[in-house]
Amino acid sequence: MPDMTKSGTVTAAPDAVGAAAPAPQPLKAEKARGLWGDAWQDLRRNKIFIVSSVLILLLLTITFFPSWFTSANPAYGDLAKHYLQKPQLGKVFSAEWLGYDQQGRSVYARLIYGARASIAVGFGTTILVTIAGGLVGMIAGYFGGVVDSILSRLVDVFFGIPFLLGTMVVLNSFPKRTTWVVIGALGFFGWTQLARVMRGAVITTKQADYVQAAKALGASTTRILFRHILPNTLAPVIVVATISLGVYIGAEATLSFLGLGLNGVSWGNDISDGGAQIRVAQWIMLYPSIMLTITVLAFIMLGEAVRNALDPKTR
Amino acid sequence: MTIIEEAFVPSPREDNGGPLLEVRDLHVEFRTREGVVRAVNGVNYSVKAGETLAVLGESGSGKSVTAQAIMGILDMPPATIPQGEILFRGQDMLKMSGEERRKIRGQRIAMIFQDALSSLNPVLSVGYQLGEMFRVHQGMSKKDAKAKAIELMDRVKIPAAAARVNDYPHQFSGGMRQRIMIAMALALEPDLIIADEPTTALDVTVQAQVMDLLAELQREYNMGLILITHDLGVVADVADKIAVMYAGRIVERAPVHELYKRPAHPYTRGLLDSIPRLDQKGQELYAIKGLPPNLLRIPSGCAFNPRCPKAEDVCRTEVPDLLGVTEQDGSELVGRASACHFRKETIHG
């Protein structure tokens, strides 16, 4: 190929013509479409992804701006309107829409304000476990040897403790259970799963030739970890984190139901309270349960959709 | 349908001289996110009993997809077969029911894959997997099936077969695993074996052993063999005739000696020329310019035209048919065909 020698111009070498680019568009249009870009193209057309993300966006809006959805005070109980006041399904978005509980508080308002507890615990715990578990997993996976042996056994020990039992024992010793306390307790027992996922992903990635190539260039450990390994291990971590977000929301409700959750407005507390009244006033328990189920489902569906989009096998 | 049902199980060793398997105008498409990938675009080939047909091509040429279509192991969807016939002893397998095809597959046509390790079940012993063929298809007892398995392992020259029959796939070396795959393919004495890159994953010295074994068994059983490969060396060693594929089409067909002596398609010529030869030491190798085509956007006209040194306008507009090639005096060259507008110039020039 004598014509392949330096031309110095921007014209493509002969063999580069008609390259493997997806479409013969101008170069600017295709900029920055990496694996994430492809995954995004995939997700945009995925109905499950659209439904779950719309739901999650709605939940986030409710969390941050509850007053947009109801003017009623969730803590204000008017005994005149106690639980015998049935839901008036015609009066959409009003305080009496979903009825009142046994203390005469609006079920709808409590539903709106209860979202904050679930979302805060869900996101808070997930961020905590992703950082803590991710870090442990990354260190164990990258450095291997004795470090890995010790950290892996530590993970095994924590993994052996029943998750809910552990959090219950810890929470039981706190008289005042703020959001931070609940997040801390859930995170303390929950980080192992992400540590395992991260460790596995790092071990696979560190053997990749591009990591070897970076080492051969003399790249520092920090550079290898953050430029090469981390971006390539994020996919499985994001998937697991999204799914576990739903799980933590469910766990928070479970703890509240058992009387060991947050003090204050929360779906779990309401489900617990409503449980006692289920024979006479099903709606008190019904609506928070539905909200909880939808929320958990939305995050799990989102996780599944992201997993499918990022799975290299479907590429 | 009833006619087919009666006719599809032929007497095993009948050889009427006709082709064992004939592929006619086969098309295979894959529907993907980016569009329709036309993996196979009208392939015709046939193989007789005792004959070795080598299907030569690079990745994406459609050689493996054709084989998978013959075996009926394509995932459909995403794959579809919009057109074509696959005749086994004259019966179109594409029109058969799943049950009928399943009977042919394994019993009459067997396949050997490149990666023997992933084709064997890791949790079952080799003897069990070999014996399974006899238990399922011939209803043998466990004990008989095991004895058969040992016999097969002996036949493919696995040392100490009786002692190793209970070993698991990972306990065998790559070459031995490929022998086990061959044994499995041979188990029911099929009429036709399709070997998809059977030695690509093996080392050169082991490669030679396995190819020799395969050739020997083929002669012994008078089977047809379709050998799918990208290796011009392996082809020269064992094939009787060759079909060269490019972008889902057969671009050239020829008896083995003829092809190497006088290629009739510029692609074949390019492949042969790019093999390093002794007298080229220190010089530039001949290289086919450009890249294999993107199957989403196969070039119009002859698919090879952007890479062809001899391409003219007609090559960019008209798809060349696979037609016979003649000698300079006009006499037909037996068994030869080329899909090039300038087939005559290529073979004689």
Next chain:
Amino acid sequence: MAETDEPQDATPNVSDVEVVDAHSEAEAVAAIDAPVERGEPILQVRNLVKHFPLTQGILFKRQIGAVKAVDGVSFDLYQGETLGIVGESGCGKSTVAKLLMNLERATAGEIFYKGQDITRLSGRALKAVRRNIQMVFQDPYTSLNPRMTVGDIIGEPFDIHPEVAPKGDRRRKVQELLDVVGLNPEYINRYPHQFSGGQRQRIGIARGLALNPEIIICDEPVSALDVSVQAQVINLMERLQDEFNLSYIFIAHDLSIVRHISDRVGVMYLGRIAEIGSDEQIYDHPTHPYTQALLSAVPVPDPEAREHRERIILTGDVPSPANPPSGCRFRTRCWKAQDKCAEEVPLLAIPESFKGSDTPAAHESACHFAEEKDVVHVA
């Protein structure tokens, strides 16, 4: 019985290496950056050993054995030449590449680069060596980070060695490199998956060239590519060698490609070099039975040859490198093996019978019974 664990290649010895005695890091760097005359040895490998320990236990691991991947390998690489290394899988050729790149620590032995033993280097001196010895990997699909653009991949060497290219200059440099390897410089913002295998390998070569190295270690650089693209990449590599005055170590299992590109060839078997010499000596006058068997087993792309060529079909498989045979490692598959082969490790040296004569058979071969045998030549 002679101890097989001791690597005992007779030649070449450490004594013929001009060791540079650098006492400070700065002296080491200066020695590493010094130029080498064409035809002088630039890399001298002596008795290189790499054993991978086999361990058992969960927290407290104890060693139960070792995979002797490389077990006493010695050779020289001269400035401007291509040394081919051939062998089958498990022979240790890829481990040699990793050791030369300092991606693995050698268990024993030395690698002298311009007289400096690079197996013991670290810090600034090691970084200076890395600038001069680069690598091209086998699999173009896994050797490029899928999350980085081509510009970032080829530009990364400059981030790590900022002294090579000033910051404002890097984009231009990357585009120049793309052009040099025959890719459109406008592809700088694309991601690896938008390229074909051959194009990716060009990107990998561009990354290897970025720091202007003197040696490039090529570990099966074309074996993952389509036949029609292999020749393009080989041509590119030969052109770059002339243009940038590179020395190559070319590791491959395709014997005809190795012959085409190499000036000298070493044949490896089970962690040792069986035979080494010029391409003509190895291919036309092999004296080691393994080389002869290897050459005869290669399928020749010529159907006329298949009737009248003698093939040596070896029996059995390559033994496990965790438990290699005593004496000569090839003896378990060798048709010439005698008691002596089990007892004595054959040295890699010019065989006695050819010593002093100027036949092409007089090259280093590790066989007690080295003799020429006419086999059909590859290519």
